[in-house]
Amino acid sequence: MDKICPSLAEAVAGIPDGAVVMIGGFGGSGAPIELIHALIDAGPKDLTVINNNAGNGRIGIAAMIDAGMVAKMICSFPKSSDPRAFTDRYLAGEIALELVPQGTLAERIRAAGAGIPAFYTPSSYGTELAEGKPVGEFDGRSYVQERWLKADFALLKADTADTYGNLTYRMAARNFNPLMAAAATTTIVQARQILAPGGIEPENVITPGLYVDTLVEVTDPQQEETLIRAGATYEGAKA
Amino acid sequence: MTDAKLSNAQIAWRAAQDIEDGAYVNLGIGFPEMVAQYTVEGREAIFHTENGILNFGPAPEPGTEDWDLINAGKKAVTLKPGAAFFHHADSFGMVRGGHLDVAILGALQVAQNGDLANWRVGNKGVPAVGGAMDLVHGAKRVAVITDHVTKKGDPKLVESCTFPLTGVGCVTRVYTSLAVVDIEDGHFVLREKLPQISMDHLRALTGAELHIDGDVAELNVPEL
Numbered sequence: 001m002d003k004i005c006p007s008l009a010e011a012v013a014g015i016p017d018g019a020v021v022m023i024g025g026f027g028g029s030g031a032p033i034e035l036i037h038a039l040i041d042a043g044p045k046d047l048t049v050i051n052n053n054a055g056n057g058r059i060g061i062a063a064m065i066d067a068g069m070v071a072k073m074i075c076s077f078p079k080s081s082d083p084r085a086f087t088d089r090y091l092a093g094e095i096a097l098e099l100v101p102q103g104t105l106a107e108r109i110r111a112a113g114a115g116i117p118a119f120y121t122p123s124s125y126g127t128e129l130a131e132g133k134p135v136g137e138f139d140g141r142s143y144v145q146e147r148w149l150k151a152d153f154a155l156l157k158a159d160t161a162d163t164y165g166n167l168t169y170r171m172a173a174r175n176f177n178p179l180m181a182a183a184a185t186t187t188i189v190q191a192r193q194i195l196a197p198g199g200i201e202p203e204n205v206i207t208p209g210l211y212v213d214t215l216v217e218v219t220d221p222q223q224e225e226t227l228i229r230a231g232a233t234y235e236g237a238k239a
Numbered sequence: 240m241t242d243a244k245l246s247n248a249q250i251a252w253r254a255a256q257d258i259e260d261g262a263y264v265n266l267g268i269g270f271p272e273m274v275a276q277y278t279v280e281g282r283e284a285i286f287h288t289e290n291g292i293l294n295f296g297p298a299p300e301p302g303t304e305d306w307d308l309i310n311a312g313k314k315a316v317t318l319k320p321g322a323a324f325f326h327h328a329d330s331f332g333m334v335r336g337g338h339l340d341v342a343i344l345g346a347l348q349v350a351q352n353g354d355l356a357n358w359r360v361g362n363k364g365v366p367a368v369g370g371a372m373d374l375v376h377g378a379k380r381v382a383v384i385t386d387h388v389t390k391k392g393d394p395k396l397v398e399s400c401t402f403p404l405t406g407v408g409c410v411t412r413v414y415t416s417l418a419v420v421d422i423e424d425g426h427f428v429l430r431e432k433l434p435q436i437s438m439d440h441l442r443a444l445t446g447a448e449l450h451i452d453g454d455v456a457e458l459n460v461p462e463l
Binding site for chain 2: 026027028029030052076077078079080081083086087090091097099100101102103104106107109110121122123124125126127128129169170171172173174175176177178179206223224225226
């Protein structure tokens with residue numbers, strides 16, 4: 001079994017126009033900047049992107065939007081310290097938005113990975129975000145029915161992997177990454193290091209390797225927040 | 240008439256007095272984060288953040304930030320001994336599952352039936368909800384800290400919200416710049432009031448009836 005891919009470009013080469021792509025991270029923490037920038041180089045169009053946010057500055061998901069690759073964002077919070085990329089296109093009617101409460105977004109992704117097509121949650125009941133959704137009453141309280149959220153591809157950032165694709169994450173960079181690993185048909189992971197089997201104590205595995213299809217080693221990954229503070233652009237960050 | 244009112248720090252201080260020792264607490268982004276500064280001496284509160292940390296501490300020294308260690312507002316934080324990381328579905332399971340003791344949020348409007356509007360003013364611009372619609376459900380107590388009125392002087396405690404709702408019937412207590420108000424059986428019930436202001440003045444600044452049920456205590460907060 002060999003899940004290791006020698007280059008970022010090869011890892012994302014199979015992502016076609018119109019694909020639904022989950023991208024891990026919460027703000028910059030856990031964001032797979034190198035995989036995103038490789039996807040911009042590959043240049044598929046009309047993507048639906050699922051992330052908590054909708055990009056920041058001129059790098060990462062914001063640079064995907066700038067490149068005109070994103071037809072729709074599914075997210076909870078399309079704002080950031082520099083949200084121009086999404087804001088400009090959204091206000092111009094050039095990008096669609098499905099706004100999902102953050103906990104519902106996480107649970108919809110988890111449900112997809114766990115084979116649960118729908119579930120009920122109290123979140124958003126009675127609000128405009130629940131309009132048109134079925135409502136159920138359980139033990140005297142009202143809940144909104146939400147459906148699973150799947151993707152064709154997931155682009156994720158891990159700290160340590162082994163060659164089976166078992167993963168660990170660094171601190172709060174875990175966030176959506178383990179959920180998305182299970183919810184996408186093809187899961188592509190950049191890891192700071194890829195170890196031989198046994199390199200990760202089984203007790204410490206966060207994402208078991210069966211969810212992971214492709215691994216790329218990025219030994220010194222860029223941190224979105226650091227790039228933002230340096231005013232970096234996609235071209236600059238790649239240089 | 241008087242323009243006496245509590246500062247944001249003083250409102251945060253008052254809200255902190257009600258956090259029990261050992262409580263698991265989520266503080267909303269922005270103003271509610273101030274509550275953490277006023278944890279009562281001798282009590283320990285364990286703070287939860289939506290992006291997957293329990294028991295985080297204050298911001299690090301500038302220049303020592305680790306951008307994988309942030310809170311839900313994307314600000315750098317530190318860890319206390321005994322902290323834990325977990326993924327986003329677990330994090331919101333803690334919220335909806337009723338495992339947090341207290342959530343403290345900001346508000347645009349709070350209605351007398353406990354409805355909260357705090358995510359959006361109208362239909363202009365880019366809508367962004369984050370975790371607000373989840374946090375209002377599940378914590379054992381959902382409290383709001385807010386100025387009593389808007390910058391224009393309009394009441395923020397109202398009969399029914401005119402701004403888009405965050406949650407229905409979810410708020411149990413409101414700490415304002417003038418008063419502490421509980422929400423019980425579809426009513427605002429006044430618990431504490433700044434001694435410098437009259438009942439008539441408070442009622443004039445409140446957009447729904449203020450019920451009295453027993454003693455109204457003086458809202459006394461130290462200079463901060």
